[in-house]
Amino acid sequence: xxxxxxxxxxxxxxxxxxxxxxxxxxxxxxxxxxxxxxxxxxxxxxxxxxxxxxxxxxxxxxxxxxxxxxxxxxxxxxxxxxxxxxxxxxxxxxxxxxxxxxxxxxxxxxxxxxxxxxxxxxxxxxxxxxxxxxxxxxxxxxxxxxxxxxxxxxxxxxxxxxxxxxxxxxxxxxxxxxxxxxxxxxxxxxxxxxxxxxxxxxxxxxxxxxxxxxxxxxxxxxxxxxxxxxxxxxxxxxxxxxxxxxxxxxxxxxxxxxxxxxxxxxxxxxxxxxxxxxxxxxxxxxxxxxxxxxxxxxxxxxxxxxxxxxxxxxxxxxxxxxxxxxxxxxxxxxxxxxxxxxxxxxxxxxxxxxxxxxxxxxxxxxxxxxxxxxxxxxxxxxxxxxxxxxxxxxxxxxxxxxxxxxxxxxxxxxxxxxxxxxxxxxxxxxxxxxxxxxxxxxxxxxxxxxxxxxxxxxxxxxxxxxxxxxxxxxxxxxxxxxxxxxxxxxxxxxxxxxxxxxxxxxxxxxxxxxxxxxxxxxxxxxxxxxxxxxxxxxxxxxxxxxxxxxxx
Amino acid sequence: xxxxxxxxxxxxxxxxxxxxxxxxxxxxxxxxxxxxxxxxxxxxxxxxxxxxxxxxxxxxxxxxxxxxxxxxxxxxxxxxxxxxxxxxxxxxxxxxxxxxxxxxxxxxxxxxxxxxxxxxxxxxxxxxxxxxxxxxxxxxxxxxxxxxxxxxxxxxxxxxxxxxxxxxxxxxxxxxxxxxxxxxxxxxxxxxxxxxxxxxxxxxxxxxxxxxxxxxxxxxxxxxxxxxxxxxxxxxxxxxxxxxxxxxxxxxxxxxxxxxxxxxxxxxxxxxxxxxxxxxxxxxxxxxxxxxxxxxxxxxxxxxxxxxxxxxxxxxxxxxxxxxxxxxxxxxxxxxxxxxxxxxxxxxxxxxxxxxxxxxxxxxxxxxxxxx
Numbered sequence: 001x002x003x004x005x006x007x008x009x010x011x012x013x014x015x016x017x018x019x020x021x022x023x024x025x026x027x028x029x030x031x032x033x034x035x036x037x038x039x040x041x042x043x044x045x046x047x048x049x050x051x052x053x054x055x056x057x058x059x060x061x062x063x064x065x066x067x068x069x070x071x072x073x074x075x076x077x078x079x080x081x082x083x084x085x086x087x088x089x090x091x092x093x094x095x096x097x098x099x100x101x102x103x104x105x106x107x108x109x110x111x112x113x114x115x116x117x118x119x120x121x122x123x124x125x126x127x128x129x130x131x132x133x134x135x136x137x138x139x140x141x142x143x144x145x146x147x148x149x150x151x152x153x154x155x156x157x158x159x160x161x162x163x164x165x166x167x168x169x170x171x172x173x174x175x176x177x178x179x180x181x182x183x184x185x186x187x188x189x190x191x192x193x194x195x196x197x198x199x200x201x202x203x204x205x206x207x208x209x210x211x212x213x214x215x216x217x218x219x220x221x222x223x224x225x226x227x228x229x230x231x232x233x234x235x236x237x238x239x240x241x242x243x244x245x246x247x248x249x250x251x252x253x254x255x256x257x258x259x260x261x262x263x264x265x266x267x268x269x270x271x272x273x274x275x276x277x278x279x280x281x282x283x284x285x286x287x288x289x290x291x292x293x294x295x296x297x298x299x300x301x302x303x304x305x306x307x308x309x310x311x312x313x314x315x316x317x318x319x320x321x322x323x324x325x326x327x328x329x330x331x332x333x334x335x336x337x338x339x340x341x342x343x344x345x346x347x348x349x350x351x352x353x354x355x356x357x358x359x360x361x362x363x364x365x366x367x368x369x370x371x372x373x374x375x376x377x378x379x380x381x382x383x384x385x386x387x388x389x390x391x392x393x394x395x396x397x398x399x400x401x402x403x404x405x406x407x408x409x410x411x412x413x414x415x416x417x418x419x420x421x422x423x424x425x426x427x428x429x430x431x432x433x434x435x436x437x438x439x440x441x442x443x444x445x446x447x448x449x450x451x452x453x454x455x456x457x458x459x460x461x462x463x464x465x466x467x468x469x470x471x472x473x474x475x476x477x478x479x480x481x482x483x484x485x486x487x488x489x490x491x492x493x494x495x496x497x498x499x500x501x502x503x504x505x506x507x508x509x510x511x512x513x514x515x516x517x518x519x520x521x522x523x524x525x526x527x528x529x530x531x532x533x534x535x536x537x538x539x540x541x542x543x544x545x546x547x548x549x550x551x552x
Numbered sequence: 553x554x555x556x557x558x559x560x561x562x563x564x565x566x567x568x569x570x571x572x573x574x575x576x577x578x579x580x581x582x583x584x585x586x587x588x589x590x591x592x593x594x595x596x597x598x599x600x601x602x603x604x605x606x607x608x609x610x611x612x613x614x615x616x617x618x619x620x621x622x623x624x625x626x627x628x629x630x631x632x633x634x635x636x637x638x639x640x641x642x643x644x645x646x647x648x649x650x651x652x653x654x655x656x657x658x659x660x661x662x663x664x665x666x667x668x669x670x671x672x673x674x675x676x677x678x679x680x681x682x683x684x685x686x687x688x689x690x691x692x693x694x695x696x697x698x699x700x701x702x703x704x705x706x707x708x709x710x711x712x713x714x715x716x717x718x719x720x721x722x723x724x725x726x727x728x729x730x731x732x733x734x735x736x737x738x739x740x741x742x743x744x745x746x747x748x749x750x751x752x753x754x755x756x757x758x759x760x761x762x763x764x765x766x767x768x769x770x771x772x773x774x775x776x777x778x779x780x781x782x783x784x785x786x787x788x789x790x791x792x793x794x795x796x797x798x799x800x801x802x803x804x805x806x807x808x809x810x811x812x813x814x815x816x817x818x819x820x821x822x823x824x825x826x827x828x829x830x831x832x833x834x835x836x837x838x839x840x841x842x843x844x845x846x847x848x849x850x851x852x853x854x855x856x857x858x859x860x861x862x863x864x865x866x867x868x869x870x871x872x873x874x875x876x877x878x879x880x881x882x883x884x885x886x887x888x889x890x891x892x893x894x895x896x897x898x899x900x901x902x903x904x905x906x907x908x909x910x911x912x913x914x915x916x917x918x919x920x921x922x923x924x
Contacts, residue, residue: 135886145612340761513870533672
């Protein structure tokens with residue numbers, strides 16, 4: 001999930017271009033000469049990855065369609081190894097995806113133009129705004145009017161699409177071509193698979209990390225005040241939610257450099273279902289036990305866990321923290337907390353997708369570029385064991401459970417091409433080209449709407465060579481990869497209608513946060529509504545799909 | 553000179569219909585019967601195919617539309633062939649009737665059908681008949697009734713908008729300097745999209761941190777000028793934005809009414825010694841009553857559809873304080889893909905509005921007679 005994926009909530013969005021402008025600046029590749037020298041070295045080494053990262057080059061303006069085509073052309077090697085020139089002549093494919101921020105499909109068009117020229121296939125495009133995407137996809141599924149062969153889709157919808165047999169299974173040659181083993185752990189099966197079959201070429205990774213203000217947590221005056229308030233621990237970045245709560249309450253009314261400083265920023269305002277992820281980030285450390293894959297529903301019954309002590313504690317934490325947050329926090333959605341508050345210097349801790357780190361240094365509205373640090377989400381001193389109904393204190397220390405929220409975008413081929421061998425191969429070849437390993441490095445470094453999702457993206461040297469500041473990018477990538485690869489990561493259930501569950505919860509949560517009902521009553525109401533929804537969608541099948549999504 | 557009396561018209565009709573020969577009439581009727589058979593056959597085949605009763609059928613419902621168009625043409629031909637001149641006259645009306653049938657009557661009736669389904673787009677079983685369950689669920693839905701309660705507040709606030717709009721209309725009707733300029737300026741809010749207003753005012757001017765209005769409020773002594781964090785302040789803020797957009801509409805209709813008012817009546821009142829308030833109370837207001845009622849009804853209809861500003865600024869919060877029926881339906885339908893229930897909510901709301909407006913019209917009509 002990226003901030004721009006929620007276009008109905010924001011008019012101005014940051015993009016990776018601005019990150020590159022700032023992070024790279026003049027330091028590494030600021031002069032034409034330096035860039036030329038780097039280019040020569042790269043070419044001399046025959047290093048394709050280094051070569052494509054110079055298109056158009058750091059600080060050379062936003063990439064254009066010509067650049068996308070150039071990158072697509074240079075990355076055609078794996079396609080040429082599997083497809084003869086002109087092999088797909090006469091084949092027509094339809095590709096449905098997003099056009100957020102003039103990215104996504106627009107990039108794919110450029111990447112695939114050389115592919116079309118080489119293979120002879122022709123692609124028609126269905127571009128959708130984020131707001132139209134979910135209804136369009138749901139309607140196509142529900143009414144049996146799938147009119148596209150290739151689909152850009154988020155993993156949470158795999159239950160709706162793969163669970164209903166609408167997607168085509170990935171052939172082995174595609175797995176090899178895209179180097180599927182290179183995906184980070186949390187994007188490996190069961191994500192992208194259904195009932196043991198692989199369906200998705202991953203092109204994006206999404207996970208909430210913890211963004212904090214280094215200046216606040218190294219401020220001597222605040223450190224003294226913290227001690228004076230009788231706290232035994234040292235003043236520093238909170239590592240657990242218990243500490244987050246304590247720090248948030250402590251910071252109420254405090255100032256830094258003459259300005260109000262706040263602690264954690266909650267996002268209580270509904271955000272089309274996506275806001276629920278932010279409660280999830282508070283809850284996973286309480287609710288995701290290392291011995292249990294499930295954390296949102298019971299596996300065998302789909303009984304909601306939203307009203308168990310772990311979730312209610314997380315909800316109560318929000319209720320308790322809100323009085324210490326800015327006065328209008330009730331009307332803040334995640335977009336507000338991330339881009340109007342945190343980047344503008346308000347608040348010292350927020351969870352978000354990787355976008356904050358990507359834009360903090362370079363966004364025109366960001367004032368925290370030099371004082372932002374990253375970590376995985378805080379843990380909890382104890383974790384609720386849903387099986388025993390007790391709180392456990394782990395011998396290993398606080399329980400951490402990074403919230404792998406949304407699981408990123410992927411490319412899927414629809415089952416309707418299965419009857420035509422040539423079309424089937426063509427569709428998968430196009431998908432494999434867009435999701436290619438080398439091409440993916442370019443997309444995670446340049447404005448594309450996609451974030452790191454492969455182990456090979458963790459090579460800091462490649463980022464530094466491309467122009468990023470080593471210290472900054474190391475901190476940022478560590479927070480991302482440590483979340484992705486955490487053994488107790490909380491992976492989102494990929495079941496049909498998952499956003500309906502979230503949307504229902506958001507409605508009830510806003511009542512709790514406004515003080516109309518208490519946390520337990522509100523959570524019980526959510527649970528009751530979720531039970532009703534599960535029955536409406538079909539409980540038995542939903543249980544089966546839930547198990548499949550968890551890989552149990 | 554053309555004779556347009558009813559007798560002459562009847563005579564012309566007789567002459568015209570005499571021109572339609574039995575062959576014409578037979579052909580016309582036959583053509584319509586054929587087209588009707590085609591329409592029924594295509595419709596039936598597609599329904600059977602869609603319900604899985606038969607295997608063969610069309611890929612989509614477009615052929616049914618073509619069959620309807622063919623039938624519409626046949627109906628027109630039949631009218632001319634059978635009824636002659638009178639049929640030709642009917643042709644002026646038929647396209648509008650058939651169009652309304654296709655895009656208003658049919659979708660509304662189809663809406664009733666959808667409202668009787670349990671249809672969640674994510675449901676693995678697809679839609680199935682649900683009887684009155686959606687209606688029953690609606691009566692137990694706290695969110696719906698909360699939104700309806702908010703609609704009462706929003707609707708009553710129309711009276712406040714009316715008072716302001718009337719004041720502005722009187723002002724712009726008076727001989728003041730630059731009134732043409734002000735007439736244009738006062739109309740500007742109406743030309744703005746409510747979504748733009750949401751961002752320009754709700755998310756910029758009223759923004760807690762940097763909004764100029766919030767800054768001014770701080771300067772005036774309000775420590776925490778949060779316009780959307782407390783239920784009643786949020787409700788008033790939302791209503792103020794909506795009023796800002798629509799007051800110009802009410803004002804311009806009232807201004808048109810004021811300008812159409814006979815000047816003699818006001819002059820007569822003046823001669824009789826009436827002061828400004830008395831002139832307004834006993835002359836202007838009663839004369840303007842029909843215009844006022846019309847504009848109030850129209851404005852209430854618009855108000856009952858309020859959604860865009862709420863969705864963009866508060867998403868119905870805090871705690872449902874600003875939620876409207878339309879914004880709630882939007883969430884049920886769009887965020888939750890609950891097509892059957894969402895349509896049920898909308899249809900029930902439509903019926904409520906129709907009944908409410910009928911009662912309102914009846915009451916206002918009686919009141920207008922009494923005042924007059």
